[in-house]
Amino acid sequence: MVSERPLRLAITPTGLDKGALEAGQFLEIDEAARVVRGNGMPSAETGLHLAIVRTRGAGAVLHTHSLWSTVLSDVFSADGALALDGFEMLKGLRDIHTHEHREILPIFENCQNIAQLATQVEALLKHEPAVHGFLLRRHGLYTWGQDLAEAKRHVEILEFLLEALGRSRTGV
Numbered sequence: 001m002v003s004e005r006p007l008r009l010a011i012t013p014t015g016l017d018k019g020a021l022e023a024g025q026f027l028e029i030d031e032a033a034r035v036v037r038g039n040g041m042p043s044a045e046t047g048l049h050l051a052i053v054r055t056r057g058a059g060a061v062l063h064t065h066s067l068w069s070t071v072l073s074d075v076f077s078a079d080g081a082l083a084l085d086g087f088e089m090l091k092g093l094r095d096i097h098t099h100e101h102r103e104i105l106p107i108f109e110n111c112q113n114i115a116q117l118a119t120q121v122e123a124l125l126k127h128e129p130a131v132h133g134f135l136l137r138r139h140g141l142y143t144w145g146q147d148l149a150e151a152k153r154h155v156e157i158l159e160f161l162l163e164a165l166g167r168s169r170t171g172v
């Protein structure tokens, strides 16, 4: 997030190699996903980023298309969520101070209608203040933080825990 009032978000443009991005290539958008600075189209999933910023006051939102988030979001889709519990690494999540914690990652059906998905995400985040992230089925993980460093830590923690859960289920 660049500023809160008026809401301004720095976001990656669609179609560029995320590993090769330079600061000048980020776009700045407003609360309606209109580009106010930079050239290019904002990410197709901008509406989801905005929904998270609005409901959580997040300073940064990150999204991955990792293998384990893709696989496990499918395996647990019928339950609508998956649980991560008893792991020491859970303590890397904001406000979690013990491994005796059950972290729920809600799973949404993937959908190309981002506005519709954003409405579902916003409703859930309002009712489930404890969650640190969510999954889109066969698509990936969303998580956030007060700032970029915290959001990045949450990606690392959740990706680690998803892999741990996945490997423990398959015994590899």
Ligand SMILES: [Zn+2]
Pocket: 045, 063, 064, 065, 139, 140
């Ligand atoms: Zn995506």
